[in-house]
Amino acid sequence: MENTGHLLIVDDDRDIRTLLAEHLKNFGYEVTTADGGGEMRKALEKRAADLIVLDLNMPKEDGLTLIRELRSKPNSPPIIMLTARAEPIDRIVGLEMGADDYLAKPFEPRELLARIRSVMRRSAQMPSNLEPLAAKRAHFGEWTLDFEHRRLEASEGRVVMLSGSEFRLVRALVDHSNKVLSREQLLTLVSPRGGTGDSLDRAIDLQVSRLRQKLGSETGALIRTVRNEGYVLAAPVTFE
Incomplete structure (x- = not known):
């Protein structure tokens, strides 16, 4: 199967990381997983990601902090944030800080796949000017x-x-x-x-x-x- 990109999944829930990695690999993606900010940084030092799926609510460093860190660097990849928080303000803050899309838990892996494809497709588009x-x-x-x-x-x-x-x-x-x-x-x-x-x-x-x-x-x-x-x-x- 043709490779469609390298994804980095950052979530403190091992079951979610495993489920998403297995599902996305079935569609040709290379997937690296991380349980938080520390592993995320190590993974990015080894290899750049084409897109990051990032949990918003993690115990050590929350997703908003990591979004701010990622967006402070040039050429940072697109970010889809996962959130279990019901308040719209949390999603708004995440989008303001630089997330490209969000998905509320619980969700179907197929929906995440559709969001990933949409974000990566738009990210690859060239401006007309x-x-x-x-x-x-x-x-x-x-x-x-x-x-x-x-x-x-x-x-x-x-x-x-x-x-x-x-x-x-x-x-x-x-x-x-x-x-x-x-x-x-x-x-x-x-x-x-x-x-x-x-x-x-x-x-x-x-x-x-x-x-x-x-x-x-x-x-x-x-x-x-x-x-x-x-x-x-x-x-x-x-x-x-």
């Missing part, structure tokens, strides 16, 4: 977006670090500058899960609000709200 693809930086207003280090640099030299989801949001706005993007479009660009659920819409609104604060533009001078339509980066962008 080849100029941003080849660029290392984008300049807009008084800011420079560093693609490699996933951070913003102000004209006076101040550096602003971004979470994974904040980086993907500003990257989407930069790549489509002066074009209005609906919440649904932003969800598709920022999170492969996409969708139009209220909790995910609120996540986009919250991310935009936080990004405006980091840009020092709470009034929306750079990222403008277009009523009943969405958001737009109202500034010319140059790439280098």
